[in-house]
């Protein structure tokens with residue numbers, strides 16, 4: 001997929017991420033198998049890297065000295081790293097207090113000019129869209145077409161890793177709604193080349209508090225979209241006015257996928273389950289499993305079918321969320337109130353609060369015993 005000549009490619013050796021089996025989660029869902037494509041295993045810890053290698057290469061080849069993005073964290077981390085590799089300056093606009101520390105630290109580490117604006121992600125996008133008109137700055141938000149050319153490549157990798165047998169379903173988180181269509185483009189191109197004869201159904205999952213696409217599809221079949229004031233702990237997808245919603249509607253339509261919304265409780269439980277598989281991901285990625293549970297419950301994903309969860313970000317990007325969950329400090333009483341008996345049991349099974357002990361061998365042995373008998377769980 002040549003965009004610029006080989007020697008001008010800005011790369012951190014992204015891509016070729018693992019496709020993991022999730023046997024315990026599959027069994028719990030009554031599925032024969034379940035797979036997770038972990039895009040969080042890319043160099044800066046998210047799926048944004050495959051897009052940034054393409055877009056930064058074009059920015060540099062076009063002679064730009066500055067690149068910029070508005071971000072909920074991951075785009076900024078990726079852009080900052082690739083800009084640093086290329087030796088160009090980068091400007092990051094992020095909503096103050098609304099992104100995970102791990103992501104903020106990356107932009108700083110890679111030497112970006114980081115501006116925390118007193119607004120939300122949608123406000124940052126608005127400001128940046130004017131800035132790029134008034135200064136010679138290359139815009140690297142996901143409206144940039146070259147980013148999508150890079151972000152389609154996990155579709156190729158999934159097919160290669162599945163021996164060119166397309167899975168029945170690919171489940172992706174929905175924020176600004178570019179990634180679902182990028183993957184759709186990847187699968188469409190493979191069909192066009194005759195390498196596969198059908199595409200997976202691509203389903204998009206949103207957090208209940210940041211669900212403009214879900215609402216649009218429910219209320220008017222995706223004809224128009226009303227922005228919402230977004231609020232979810234899955235900060236990466238806390239987006240109320242998604243730029244690429246029309247592309248998302250088209251992708252769902254042509255692949256035959258669905259859009260689901262999931263609660264904060266469902267996200268937290270799903271994240272802990274993915275962690276317990278020894279895989280782990282950030283909260284925004286865990287919506288995929290929470291959504292899959294709904295798709296299985298309403299009969300849209302069948303026992304014999306293969307589903308691939310697209311895990312978009314690394315678990316270490318938001319360790320504060322994970323620690324709070326395991327300490328029992330994440331979800332409010334009100335959020336736990338509606339939990340089913342199965343969810344409560346799942347929560348009790350998954351939570352592992354750290355225990356503080358004296359440096360005493362017997363105390364440590366007692367802790368092992370109590371964990372083995374199940375009584376030591378938080």
Ligand code: F0G
Pocket residue numbers: 046070071072073074075076142173174175176177178179180236237282284285312313
């Ligand atoms: N998952 C993660 C971890 C993300 O960082 C994002 C988006 C998404 C899912 C949603 O993807 O926007 O294509 O629907 N993060 C952007 C950012 C907005 O600034 O890092 P989408």
